[in-house]
Amino acid sequence: MAWAVIISVLIMTVLSLLRVNVIIAIIAAALSAGLIAGESLQNSLDLMIGGMGNQASVALSYILLGAFAVAISYSGITNILVNYLLRVLKNKRVIMLLVIAGVASLSQNVIPVHIAFIPILIPPLLKLFDQMNLDRRGVATALTFGLKAPYIMIPAGFGLIFHQTIQDAMGSSGVEIGIGNIALSLLLPGAGMILGLFVAVFFSYRKPRDKYQVSELEDENKVVAVPEAKFEAKHAWTLVAVAGALGVQIWTGNLVFGALTGIVLMFVFLVVPFSRGDEVVTNGIGMMGMIAFVMLIAAGYANVLQETGSIDALVESSSGMIGDNKGLIAFILLLVGLLVTMGIGSSFGTVPILAALFVPIGVAAGFSPMALAALIGTAGALGDAGSPASDSTLGPTSGLAADGKHHHIWDTCVPTFLHYNIPLFIFGWIAAMVL
Incomplete structure (x- = not known):
């Protein structure tokens, strides 16, 4: 059964590289995992469908965040930011990539909309990217950095949820550790991501890339023009709604409550008329529905791996070969984490699974609580960059592919895997050795 994880992840990866739709690739991987583990095709399908409910709250939060992002866009406040970028950063490729990484970072800890801002902010900038000959793979790596690095290193917003998940999962396995120590343990793996961003921005994708140049007519037909906008009262109320959503999300630790608060405040402050409610929700579903459904399918895949014992078998077979060499x-634990999270595509969802397996092995080998937190946090984060099923790759693609000139696997997943998973793996291993 240990081979079920490896073979199914390879099937998903190969199908994705062959440009098969990501949903089909994940379904094929899930069914393959069940068959290899000895289940019938029908039982494998039932396990997959039964596990989809495990991410129902995440899918709902994405839909609501999409609606909140549409409401924010309706206020016109994003036009102010886009126009500023168009005016100030034209022909400044490196600075543009760094600014995009910075803006994306705000979506995790300050303005908790996660990936919902991307389909609103990025499509209006696509024409500018083409005029600058900006390599969109660089934009994808900048966006993914902002979607991952903050929650890995900073215990606020999504980062607080991630660190609490690690704390609770380790506590359930008998190892107590404070949030502050978890944050310190993940600084070194996070530094690996910063290094990956600098390599992408200053070396890999610094040069101009002219493959996106097409006729001016085609650009005009596919890219939405950005109207001029001045800061008004409705924009101030929008910022209040954003602050309210952040406050409720931090207070409750629940994305659904945070997103609902933001949406309600946008209507209460009359930033969005009540008559546009159906439109806002419908557009939010249209924006985030595909990503939400991919996350549901990925949860079903995770359930197949877990219920068939494939993950346990993989860890047990691995631990039997490595002796007492820390x-x-x-190295083996991180490799197992990479395989598991690449298939599932959710760092938050795989942390409890990984912790239940990593902690007993790590304690027996003499790892400190901080070293274990570094291993678990890094192993979980490895699934968010490069996985076809991760929201940290699906999000950037949703914006960059608005005009049909960006491929999810080759232009988002492969670049983010190379620039982030490799340094995450190396720096996470170093952290486990020194802490």
């Missing part, structure tokens, strides 16, 4: 143990 360096080798850390």
